[in-house]
Amino acid sequence: MLGAPRQSRDAPRYPRAVSDLQRFAFSFLNVEIMRRYLPSIVDGFVLTVYLALAVIVTGIVVGLVLAMIRAAQVRPLNWLIVFAVDLLRALPPLVVIVIFYFALPYVGVRMSGVVATWASLSLVLAAFAEEIFWAGILAVPRGSGRPRARRD
Numbered sequence: 001m002l003g004a005p006r007q008s009r010d011a012p013r014y015p016r017a018v019s020d021l022q023r024f025a026f027s028f029l030n031v032e033i034m035r036r037y038l039p040s041i042v043d044g045f046v047l048t049v050y051l052a053l054a055v056i057v058t059g060i061v062v063g064l065v066l067a068m069i070r071a072a073q074v075r076p077l078n079w080l081i082v083f084a085v086d087l088l089r090a091l092p093p094l095v096v097i098v099i100f101y102f103a104l105p106y107v108g109v110r111m112s113g114v115v116a117t118w119a120s121l122s123l124v125l126a127a128f129a130e131e132i133f134w135a136g137i138l139a140v141p142r143g144s145g146r147p148r149a150r151r152d
Contacts, residue, residue: 051118058122063129070130071137081130088127096120 070081088096101116111119 047114051114051121054118055121055125058118059125060129062122062126064133066126066130067133067137070134085127085130088124089131091124093121093124096124 066081066085070078097117097120100111100120101113104111104116
C-alpha cells in the first residue's frame with residue numbers, strides 16, 4: 001500500500017493534533033537546546049575568526065616572499081614556484097585540506113585539523129597572492145624600479 005511511510009519503533013510519536021509548524025518549532029527553536037550548545041557555537045566562531053586572520057596574514061606574506069623570489073629570475077626556482085602556484089590554484093581548497101589532513105600522515109607528517117586547515121588555506125591564498133604580486137611587479141616598466149638622481 002502506498003500510504004504514509006511507516007515509523008520505526010524508536011521514532012518519536014507525535015499526536016495527530018501536532019502540526020508541522022509545532023514540530024519545526026520544537027526541533028529548531030528549542031531554547032533549552034540553544035542554551036546548551038551556545039558556548040560551543042561561540043567557541044567555534046572565535047576559532048574561525050582566529051583561523052581566518054592567521055590564514056590571511058600567512059598567505060599574503062608567503063605570497064609576497066614567493067613573488068620576490070620569482071623576481072630574482074633564478075630559473076629552477078621560478079619553475080618550481082610556477083608549478084606549485086599553478087597546482088595550488090587549480091585544486092579546490094577542500095581537496096588541499098583533505099590531502100594535508102588525511103594523506104600526509106601516510107608519509108609521517110601528522111597535524112591537527114586546525115593546523116592542516118591553516119597550512120592548506122594559507123598555501124592556497126599564497127598561490128593567488130603570489131600571482132597578484134607578480135603581476136604588479138611585471139606592471140612596473142624596467143628602469144623604473146630605481147630612483148634617479150634629481151636634477152635641479
